[in-house]
Amino acid sequence: MSIHQQLIIRTPDDFSFSENLEYLSRSADECMFHIQDEKVLRAIAIEGKPVLFRMEEHPDGIMVTISGKAEGAASGVERFVRDWLDLGRDLLPFYELSEREPLLQEAVRRHSGLRVVGIPDLFETFVWAILGQQITVAFAYVLKRRFVETFGQAIDADGVTHYLFPSAETVAALEPEALRELKITARKCEYIIGVARLIADGELTKEGLLGLGGDRAIEHRLTAIRGIGPWTANYVLMRCLRSPDAYPAADVGLHNALKLVAGLDRKPTLPEVEAFAEPWKGWRAYATFYLWRYLSSEAERG
DNA sequence: GTCCAGGGTATAT
DNA sequence: ATATACCATGGA
Structure with a gap:
């Protein structure tokens, strides 16, 4: 060392x-x-x-x-x-936009300098997104830890164990039951192994997806995969494929954040979620990420 | 005990 | 096309 x-x-x-x-x-x-x-x-x-x-x-x-x-x-x-x-990425256009947008202004001012933190590995992004479907983020972290500690490569250094995320090849060879033991739902076990096979077989790559052209084409390709709906596709677009405009409109956290910043007494409807973001087109992933961050910082304040 | 959580699929109308 | 049931665990 x-x-x-x-x-x-x-x-x-x-x-x-x-x-x-x-x-x-x-x-x-x-x-x-x-x-x-x-x-x-x-x-x-x-x-x-x-x-x-x-x-x-x-x-x-x-x-x-x-x-x-x-x-x-x-x-x-x-x-x-x-x-x-x-x-x-040059965030100046987004920061200028957010100053004109009442729903974004406070969140962006408070967390100015934050980036959409990415997940460079495509397989890791899929697994993280699938694990996060319909459960709390806290529980998703527990499942990810079990998954990584069970199937990832451990690297010990200075008394700390680091892990490489399990490879798609490793996971493609697993039986669903091996994942089920980690308390991942049976359905999600199938989704994860299915995606692992596509990636291990070279049918699903970052370069291939980015080569499809725009976000809509990529979303269409992704939602054709079992277990990947609009939310997950846009999550992958945002965290891995780096679209600044991906918008996971079905996201519960986004709904709660919009409820908060818009002062609603209920969660917004899906049409409202789309309408709120209309002026943010081009930067909806950044808007979403800042709203998520704002929501959790507000929660910490109590 | 009940409800909800970073959704999606299968099935029934 | 749209509505409903179901998944499955854990925290509030």
């Missing part, structure tokens, strides 16, 4: 490390990374090999420290971090 590579990733002026760190800290059951002393530690696979790194705030952006000296690790980690935190 004595050899390290270090690099500084420059971040946009409107990027806030602490806002993103707070989002990343939202669950004690998160198992894909660890947070200690304002630093994020994580293992990822680069060209099939595990690479351990940490990232922390730096006056010029984000300082990344990579364990070991594997060739190509630095550029791979940098690519990962840029994708993870959506560093390539």
